[in-house]
Amino acid sequence: MDKKAKIREWAEPTPRNYDKVKKVEEEEIIIPTPPKEVEVVKKKNSNWDVIIGEEITFFDPSLSYEITGYRPITMDKGLDFDPKPFMESGETYKRTGKYCTFPFGTKFYADFWTEQTRRCNEGYTIGNYRITGDHYYFLNFYRLPNVKNYGNSSSPDDFPNFYTKQYEYFHYIELCEVLGYDAAALKSRGIGFSEIAGGLGVRPYITQRQYRVLYTAFTETYLDKVLEKCWKQLEFCNQNTQGGFKRLRQKINQNRFKRSSRKDKAGNESGRMSEIEGIIADAPKKVRGDRCRRLFFEEAGSDPVLIKKYGQAEALVKILGKRIGIRILWGTGGDEGSSLAGLASIFFNPKDYEVLPYKNNYNEKGEWVYTGFFVPAYAFVDDLTDDRGVTNEVLAKEYYEKLRKDKASNPENLLIYKSEYCFTPSDALLREGSNEFDAIRLSEQITNIDLLKNVELPVAGKLLWSLNDDGSQNMNALPIWEPMKTGKLLIAEHPIIDNDGSTYRNLYVAGIDSIDADESSSTGQKNVSDFCIVVKRKQFGMLDPRIVAVYKDRPKDVREAYNMSIKLLQYYNCQAVLESTRVGIITYFKDHKKTNYLMKRPQATLTDIVNGNSNMFGTPATVKVISHYKELIRNFINDYCHTISFREVLDQALRYSDANKKQFDIIAAWGMCELGEEELHDKTPVLRNQSKKEWTSDVGYYFDDYGIKRFGVIPQTNKLKWQLGNLRQ
Numbered sequence: 001m002d003k004k005a006k007i008r009e010w011a012e013p014t015p016r017n018y019d020k021v022k023k024v025e026e027e028e029i030i031i032p033t034p035p036k037e038v039e040v041v042k043k044k045n046s047n048w049d050v051i052i053g054e055e056i057t058f059f060d061p062s063l064s065y066e067i068t069g070y071r072p073i074t075m076d077k078g079l080d081f082d083p084k085p086f087m088e089s090g091e092t093y094k095r096t097g098k099y100c101t102f103p104f105g106t107k108f109y110a111d112f113w114t115e116q117t118r119r120c121n122e123g124y125t126i127g128n129y130r131i132t133g134d135h136y137y138f139l140n141f142y143r144l145p146n147v148k149n150y151g152n153s154s155s156p157d158d159f160p161n162f163y164t165k166q167y168e169y170f171h172y173i174e175l176c177e178v179l180g181y182d183a184a185a186l187k188s189r190g191i192g193f194s195e196i197a198g199g200l201g202v203r204p205y206i207t208q209r210q211y212r213v214l215y216t217a218f219t220e221t222y223l224d225k226v227l228e229k230c231w232k233q234l235e236f237c238n239q240n241t242q243g244g245f246k247r248l249r250q251k252i253n254q255n256r257f258k259r260s261s262r263k264d265k266a267g268n269e270s271g272r273m274s275e276i277e278g279i280i281a282d283a284p285k286k287v288r289g290d291r292c293r294r295l296f297f298e299e300a301g302s303d304p305v306l307i308k309k310y311g312q313a314e315a316l317v318k319i320l321g322k323r324i325g326i327r328i329l330w331g332t333g334g335d336e337g338s339s340l341a342g343l344a345s346i347f348f349n350p351k352d353y354e355v356l357p358y359k360n361n362y363n364e365k366g367e368w369v370y371t372g373f374f375v376p377a378y379a380f381v382d383d384l385t386d387d388r389g390v391t392n393e394v395l396a397k398e399y400y401e402k403l404r405k406d407k408a409s410n411p412e413n414l415l416i417y418k419s420e421y422c423f424t425p426s427d428a429l430l431r432e433g434s435n436e437f438d439a440i441r442l443s444e445q446i447t448n449i450d451l452l453k454n455v456e457l458p459v460a461g462k463l464l465w466s467l468n469d470d471g472s473q474n475m476n477a478l479p480i481w482e483p484m485k486t487g488k489l490l491i492a493e494h495p496i497i498d499n500d501g502s503t504y505r506n507l508y509v510a511g512i513d514s515i516d517a518d519e520s521s522s523t524g525q526k527n528v529s530d531f532c533i534v535v536k537r538k539q540f541g542m543l544d545p546r547i548v549a550v551y552k553d554r555p556k557d558v559r560e561a562y563n564m565s566i567k568l569l570q571y572y573n574c575q576a577v578l579e580s581t582r583v584g585i586i587t588y589f590k591d592h593k594k595t596n597y598l599m600k601r602p603q604a605t606l607t608d609i610v611n612g613n614s615n616m617f618g619t620p621a622t623v624k625v626i627s628h629y630k631e632l633i634r635n636f637i638n639d640y641c642h643t644i645s646f647r648e649v650l651d652q653a654l655r656y657s658d659a660n661k662k663q664f665d666i667i668a669a670w671g672m673c674e675l676g677e678e679e680l681h682d683k684t685p686v687l688r689n690q691s692k693k694e695w696t697s698d699v700g701y702y703f704d705d706y707g708i709k710r711f712g713v714i715p716q717t718n719k720l721k722w723q724l725g726n727l728r729q
Contacts, residue, residue, distance in 0.1 A: 047128075058357035058370055059175055061168050067178060069123065069130030070171040073164045073388060078129070081388050083162035085126045089116065090140035090159040093240070100242050113244035116140075120207040123174075135170035137203040141245065143236050144195045162389040165379040166196065172358065172373050173200065173328065180323045181356035184346050184372035185330040186301075186428050189420040191380045193330060197296060198229030200328065201276055204293065205260060206237060206245050211274040212290060214316065216281040217298040218305070218339075226298045227256060227278045234258070247272065284308040291316050293325040301331025306342030310353065333377075333428035334420035340432035341660035347372040347425065348663070363424050364647055365486065374428075377421035397423070401451070408451050415443040415654075426651050434657040437634055441641040442654045448642075455645050458550070460487035463567040475592065478503075479567040488553040489564065492645045493537065493546060495572045498687055503573040507685035508548070509599075510535045510569055510576035511672025513665045515558060516584040529662055530554045531561035532669040534649075535572050538677055540685065545636070545677075546643040548572070552666060562588040569597040577602060577676040579668060580618025602679040604628065619675060621668070626661070629671030632678060 049063035050056060056065070064071040073081050084091075093099050099116070102108035120137040123130050131139070139160055146158040160166075169185070176183040187193050201213040215230075217223035237245040251269045252259040256278040261271035281287045287309050295316055300306050310327065317325035331343040350357040350372050357370035378396035385391045400421060407414040415430055422428035433439070449455045461483040465473035478501075481494065495503050513532045535549040549568060555561055562585050569576055577599045578585065589595045598617045605619045605628070619625060637644075637653065644650055652666045661667070 056175070056179055058359050059172050059373075060359040061172075062359075065171070065175065068132070068171055068174050069125060070168075070175070071129055073129075073167065073390060075390060075392065078164075078388065078390075080127075081129055083387075083389050086124060086131050086136065087139045087159070087162065093140075094159070098242060099240075100244060104243055109242075109244075113241075116244065117207050120203055131167060132170045132174045133207075134173065134200055134203050135167060137207070138166075138170070138196065138199040141237060141241070142195065142199045142202075142233055144192070160192065160195070161382070161385075163192075163380060163385065163391070164389045165375055165391070166192070167389070169193070169196065169373060169375070172356070173326075176356045177326050179356065182317075182327040182354050183329070184300075184343075184350060184353070184355045185375065186333070186343065186347050186372060186425055187330060187375035188333050188377035188380075188422050188428070191375060191377070193375065194226065195229060197226055197298065197328075197330065198233060201294060201296065202230050202233040202237075205234075205274045205276050206247055208274060209272045212292040213274075213276045213294045213296070214289065214292040215276070215278040215296045215298055216287055216309070216313075217278075218280075218282050218303040220280050222299040222302065223256070223278045223280050226296070227276075230276055231258070247274075281305075281309055284312045287313045287316070289316070291319065291324060293317075295325060295327045297327065297329035299331065299335070300329040300346075301335035301340050301343045303342060304339040306339075307345065310342070310346065331428075332420075333422035334416065334431065336419075336431035338432070338434050338657045338659040340429055341657055341663075344429055344432060344663065345660060347374075364426065367486075371425060374425055376423050378423065405451050408447050411440055411443040411447055414447060415439065426655075429655055430651075432655040432657060432660075433653075434659070436630055436656050436658075437637050437653045438641070439654060441637055442650050445641050445644055446647070446650050446654070449645070449647055449650070456492075457647075458490035458492040458645055460484050460490055462487055462489055463564065463571055465567070475566070475570075475594075479571045481571075489549070489551045489568075490646060491549045493548040495548075496537075496540065502687045504685040504687055505573055506538075506680050506683040507540060508535055508537050508572040508574035509673055509676040509680055510565075510572070510574055511669045511674070511676060512565060512576045512578045512585070513668035513672065514578060514582035514585045515554065515561070516582055529665040529668075531558070531565075532665040533565050533568055533576065534666065534669040534673045535568060535574065536670075536673050536677060538680065538685070544640050544643050546640070547646060547649060547670070547673075550646050550649065550666065552648070558584065559588065566592065566594050566597065569594075575599040575676065577672040577679075578618040579672060580616070580620045582618070586617050599676050599679065602675045604675060604678055619672060625675075626658075626671065629674050632674035633667070633670055636674065 046066075047064070048066035051066045056067070062072055062074075062077075071078060089099055100109060100112045102112060120133045120141075123132045124136045139162060142160060143157040144160060146156060173183055175181075185193070201215065204211040205213060215223060215226055217226070234247065234249075238247065247260040248262045248271065249258050249260060250263045251261045252275075258276050260274045261269045263269055275290075277289065279286060279289065282305070284305055295313055297303065297306065297310065297313075303309065306329075310329070313327055317323060317327055329343070329346065331340070331347075335343075346353045346355060348371055350370065355372055358373045359368060359370055360374055361368050362374050362376055363369060377400055378393050379391055381391055381396040381399055384396050384399065400423070403421075404414060404418060407417050418427050419430040422430075430443075445455070449457070461481055463479040464482055465475055466477045466480055468474050481491070495508065497503050511534050513529065515529065515531045530552050531554060532550070532552045534547060537543070537546050537548050539545045549572070551561075551564055551568060553561055553564075565576065565585070566589070575597055580601075586595075586598070589598055595617070601616050601619055605625050633653070649666055649670070652664045656664050656667050
């Protein structure tokens with residue numbers, strides 16, 4: 001069986017496979033046949049990066065897939081692609097006002113609409129390129145507002161243009177269906193994806209039999225908006241396809257439920273029997289009804305019960321453990337509040353929710369990650385799009401960056417704009433937080449970093465142990481810093497040291513949000529967090545307190561993270577407060593005789609613990625403890641937000657919410673750090689070798705050998721000048 005037949009058999013129940021109908025719960029359900037595993041036969045000089053039979057566990061848009069006929073079309077790929085032949089039927093309608101001029105009832109008429117139906121069901125291939133059936137319908141039969149001639153009453157609607165990002169998304173949806181995955185997307189505002197959602201429901205209703213589509217939304221407003229789009233398309237096809245795609249609704253034709261069928265004089269119903277229904281589901285139990293082939297979650301970013309509802313909805317797309325349909329959800333940048341937590345969890349943990357992961361590097365660091373499908377704002381700028389539908393993303397990004405700079409004077413408005421017209425998933429989720437911390441101050445500092453670029457950014461690098469003469473690691477010496485272009489360890493300020501290299505005690509403090517499992521052992525866990533350590537410098541003379549280092553990672557071997565924490569603590573000569581539920585790191589520190597770098601349980605947390613023991617390592621993350629360290633973080637942001645140069649720290653503080661606190665590992669580590677600083681509030685910073693000196697911990701103004709007044713650690717040779725300088729003042 002060829003690949004098209006596989007897709008067709010899975011997607012469309014036709015008279016050829018009605019024998020696959022099973023009796024389940026006294027109702028007939030058509031069980032589509034998913035593609036069977038076939039033996040992989042590697043072909044020399046294959047035209048496909050991924051051939052039929054290869055295991056596919058994620059969608060990489062830079063590769064070609066034989067199973068759906070997808071080929072990448074980008075600035076440097078697919079240069080021979082021409083979208084015009086794929087849009088011929090729509091162009092014919094625009095020129096003539098008709099799709100088909102053949103008389104109704106003739107063979108030519110029947111052949112024309114049979115071919116259009118085939119293209120809408122199976123997709124359409126021209127040369128080396130194939131668009132999916134849903135995309136073909138969208139380009140040739142779906143009507144949306146004419147943006148270029150908006151307000152022109154003579155032509156209020158038009159067919160969509162071809163955009164390669166939409167082409168990519170349609171293939172992602174089909175790949176999900178063929179492979180048996182669900183689909184999740186996060187997108188910028190105003191790029192036509194809500195219209196695509198309408199098309200994904202209307203197309204199978206029109207071109208397939210006994211196909212049930214269900215739309216759900218948390219509010220009536222969200223549901224009715226998408227249903228209005230669907231009903232508009234049904235009316236267009238009824239009135240403008242010369243009967244080819246006309247579908248009567250004589251039995252059920254309600255505002256939120258329509259069925260394609262006819263009634264005879266006796267009231268008996270017959271026909272195609274496809275359905276579109278909408279349900280307001282403001283509680284998980286309301287996601288119910290007959291099983292469906294496509295189940296949509298409209299505006300998932302505004303749904304506070306999304307996770308429970310999504311889980312309960314599994315029963316509508318599976319029978320006896322066998323998948324018969326797909327769950328499709330999406331959200332838009334600019335949604336706000338804790339309701340975003342559900343969509344964020346599914347988007348960032350696709351495998352945990354049976355969503356096909358999407359390989360991309362849409363993040364601040366440009367790292368390759370596997371998330372749900374993401375669409376940045378700069379993927380769509382019509383004036384910067386070529387004849388193939390490819391947007392020049394470099395110029396488009398510059399276009400949006402200019403608009404952002406124009407709004408920089410009002411941080412709150414800029415925050416909203418950045419979230420709605422997002423570059424990264426973090427941008428889209430900027431308003432996820434429940435306003436635990438001052439969003440204005442945080443967004444101002446993000447503006448300083450991203451747009452004004454007047455903040456010196458942390459430097460990535462690694463800490464290395466020095467080596468003994470025999471080549472072994474010297475874990476008792478000060479680690480050696482080595483800068484790198486990228487890395488998990490970021491340092492904004494290195495430790496302050498004396499002239500002879502001595503570091504201070506009680507000047508720095510750290511907090512650790514640890515893990516007991518590494519990357520290799522986290523399979524199947526949901527909301528898995530990273531190991532994170534935050535190092536902070538206390539107020540020092542005239543220097544404001546500041547976060548100086550952050551390390552965040554989930555290494556393949558968790559001992560790498562433990563080892564890095566020892567290096568950091570030794571580098572800054574400080575202790576760390578540890579969240580007490582993690583015991584693996586304590587064992588590691590004990591084995592390496594480094595427990596002197598772990599702080600005993602802070603006194604401020606003992607009142608919330610029955611039989612609290614101040615000699616124990618670690619602090620329990622109780623409600624009271626979390627509330628207390630959030631207050632300490634809040635105070636720091638209010639007073640010293642301008643000192644934060646770590647973009648991800650600001651991002652997590654802005655997006656933080658208790659509802660999804662497990663995802664904010666930096667906040668957890670930072671909170672532990674604040675508890676540690678509170679514990680050290682009455683301890684004066686002293687040099688490591690203080691006992692060997694009389695006065696080397698003096699910090700203040702002094703005059704150097706050239707008579708220039710300076711501030712800092714006063715050199716011993718300048719003690720007299722320092723004393724004289726103070727007398728002069």
